Amino acid sequence: MSIACKNMLSKVMFTLFVVCNSESSAEHNFTYNGFRSANLSLDGVANIAHNGLLELTNKTKLSIGHAFHPARINFKNSTNGTALSFCTSFIFAILSDVPALKGHGMAFVIAPNLELRGSRADEYLGVFNPINDGKSTNHIFAIEIDTNYVPVFNDINDNHVGIDINSLSSDVTSSAGYYDDNNNGAFRNLSLFSGKAMQIWLEYDGLNKKIHVTLAPIKVAKPKIPLLSLARDLSPILDEFMYVGFSAATGSSLSSHHYVLGWSFSISGQAQELNISQLPSLPHIGPKKRSMVLTVVLPVISVVMFVLVFTYLAFLIRRKRKFAEVVEDWEREYRPQRFKYKDLYVATKGFNDEELLGSGGFGRVYRGTLPNSKIEIAVKRVSHESRQGMKEFVAEIVSMGRLRHRNLVSLLGYCRRKGELLLVYDYMPNGSLDRYIHGQPKVTLDWKQRFQVIEGVALGLFYLHEGWEQVVIHRDIKASNVLLDAHFNSRLGDFGLARLYDHGADPQTTHVVGTHGYIAPELYRAAKATTSSDVFSFGAFLLEVACGRRPIEMNADNEEINLVEWVFAFWRKGQILKAADPNLGSSKHVAEDVDLVLKLGLLCSHIDPTARPSMRQVVQILERDSPLPDMSSLGLSFKTLKFAQGFEDITMPYPSSSNSGSKLTGSSTVSDILLSGGR
Incomplete structure (x- = not known):
């Protein structure tokens, strides 16, 4: 090779070296x-x-x-x-x-x-x-x-x-x-x-x-x-x-x-x-600057209108004092945003029947749009004859007013006027999950959507049990208390029965409340709601979503059919997927998910509270971060799963929504109709 060629090759290699180092740098x-x-x-x-x-x-x-x-x-x-x-x-x-x-x-x-x-x-x-x-x-x-x-x-x-x-x-x-x-x-x-x-x-x-x-x-x-x-x-x-x-x-x-x-x-x-002079400008926020004309004219107008403005302000002060609302001690400590009755009246068009979402023993629920922010809301107007009463109203204010999670229905605020009780919630345009599973809807949920709903409720319940400053026991987990937003994301609602206690403290004994088919068996004996009793209700909810059946149904002979026992019978035969809703599809991926949810539902419904997983473990199992325990090693039997036989019916504060024939009626619980997008 000639000297000229060698020199040329050296220059090329040096140039490539510089370019490569420049790109790396x-x-x-x-x-x-x-x-x-x-x-x-x-x-x-x-x-x-x-x-x-x-x-x-x-x-x-x-x-x-x-x-x-x-x-x-x-x-x-x-x-x-x-x-x-x-x-x-x-x-x-x-x-x-x-x-x-x-x-x-x-x-x-x-x-x-x-x-x-x-x-x-x-x-x-x-x-x-x-x-x-x-x-x-x-x-x-x-x-x-x-x-x-x-x-x-x-x-x-x-x-x-x-x-x-x-x-x-x-x-x-x-x-x-x-x-x-x-x-x-x-x-x-x-x-x-x-x-x-x-x-x-x-x-x-x-x-x-x-x-x-x-x-x-x-x-x-x-x-x-x-x-x-x-x-x-x-x-x-x-x-x-x-x-x-x-x-x-x-x-x-x-x-x-x-x-x-x-x-x-x-x-x-x-x-x-950084070169500040070359940076892009931020978008404008706040009111626009006044024009020169207003700047000049405003002082003159102020002098002319001073007497009228002063008189008007004095009138407003007297009017505000006359209609001042009474704020009790518990409200000062716990209250979220307090809404004006006038704003809620305007938002619901005077609580017009055209804005009515539903009604029950507690009163009526209306859809509304706040006049200033244009935010859609749902307003629960509690009637004087309501069995929910002041005590449960305070419970919702105390518990929901400070809870913040993407899978919980947010309580935006409240209003009290002349004995009326009004709660203001986020509006859920797609209503409750119950009507998509049991109400023969025009739009049905596929398995991907149902699994997304299950994960959302699990995360919300995990937050209530472990993620907040106190332990919150929901006590009424069921499909009708799960609301769906515009994208069919799930929100757990209705905290009228919720109980709070400090982490590490012992839950207090109380009267048995809830909905038949979701109540853990130990509640009938000890009347002490715990996170484990919530897990039991969640287990019944899992089976309800996966099977498309209610936890308790009546057969042709007017006998109760227990969903847990019904699914367990299929599992014992090694045919648990036959219990699934036939509308879910039959792909391999869907079958694996449904199999997991059905078995997890049985595990959460175990008669022994100590055998049930925590909601932290449930979330880990659903997200595949932890395997499902070996079901055969947990002592499951037909006897242990007969959880509700022999107990007499109890009087529930809120009647069950079972056998609801319409998309909004048939229930007196708050979330059966609260925030529903249906008419």
Whole structure:
């Protein structure tokens, strides 16, 4: 080969070497001053606006938005396996259409994959879910920017920043703010929910194993003192190659807009400074600016109208005092939002019969639309003759008023006026599950939808038993108390019979209540409701959904047919799938799911409370994180499953909805007609 050819080959190889190294460096170091031309990996409702603004969430409730840099980044030294130093900076803003109502937060995330599989909305920020939160196998590092207070995660308030490692229970957290270099390092509070842009700097020192997080307003230089510092080696947490990006989520009743304006990242070096002048602008919130004409005319109008306005205000004050509502002591401690009677009257068109969803022994339920927010609601107007009465009304206020979960019907507020009791709930357009299984509906639920309903109720019940500050025993789990939203997601409702007690405390003895066929056998003996008695009711519910039959039905000879015993007979013959609803389909996947649900229903319906699984175990079994126990080893027999024979009927506070011929009538329980979308 000639010398000229050799020189030419050397130049080509050198050029390829430079290009390859340049591309590798580009994957590990990048800067986005706006995202108009960015090739991000977007998931969920995340979107890049026409001006280059990265919008992680929008008005959609219970939604998740993910935005990741598309290329994997090498976070470890391949020789010794130690985590490399890295630095990132980004500018964000959190806005709301209703500034007084806070939604949920967002997070900067380093994760092993782009999908964040199984992540949930609400307080989980689209990063974790109730099952994997806290697991060391997650390999997730995040900076939490949260505007919601969740006691389960040990949050300090509803305006904090935290360093999260494999869990939303932060390793270290602080109220949002910064240390002012121009005022001797004095701490300045910041409101994450102010709608103003702010900048975060995250630095990891791989040599000294330290993490620093700094927060400041967009036009303030990076403070010398970080907001958060944590001595932690990230080598066991991070994989060799990881993805970096953002996650945000909205809730079931409140939502926020989460935006990222610019982002810079670097491995083993300082991240490039963002150019504020090139960043996209945030959307306008709040009222529009007044015109010059109004600015000039307004003082004149104010002088002219002063006497009239003063007189009118005096009239309003006198009127408010005259019709002031009495607030009792228990309401001061527990009350959620209190609605004005006038607003509910307007929302329901004067409680017009055209807006009537249904009625029962407790009173009537109306559909309405709040005049200002246009939010659809359901208003339960309790009658004076109601057997539910003040005691149960207070129980719903106390229990439901503070419960927040995507699979529970939210109690938005209440109203009391001249002895009338009114409860305001989220409106569920698809009504109760009962009518889709037993009411001969025009629209039926396939197995995928039914399994989704089962999972939702299980997660809601798990939250009641273990996820809240107190243990909540529902005591009336059944298909008619499961409501379906617009997307057929399930919400457990009707907390009129609920009982609360502290974790670790012994439940108190009470009178037996519930619906025949769902009541655990030990309640007839001890009259003490527990989480195990709720699990029994859930077992009957599982069989009801999978078989399309009620827990108790009458045969041609007017004899009771017990669903648990009926399914058990098929299981004993090794033919349990013959008990399933024939409308569910016959694919292999459906058969496996139905087989699991039927066996789990029998297990939850065991006569021995100690043999039943907890709701935590039920969720793990449904999500395939834990195997179903060997049924033959649990001592199941026809004798042990004859759970309700020989007991006399008891008087129920709310009659059962069995044999309901219509989609709304035939029941006096709240949720049989509450929030139903039917007419």
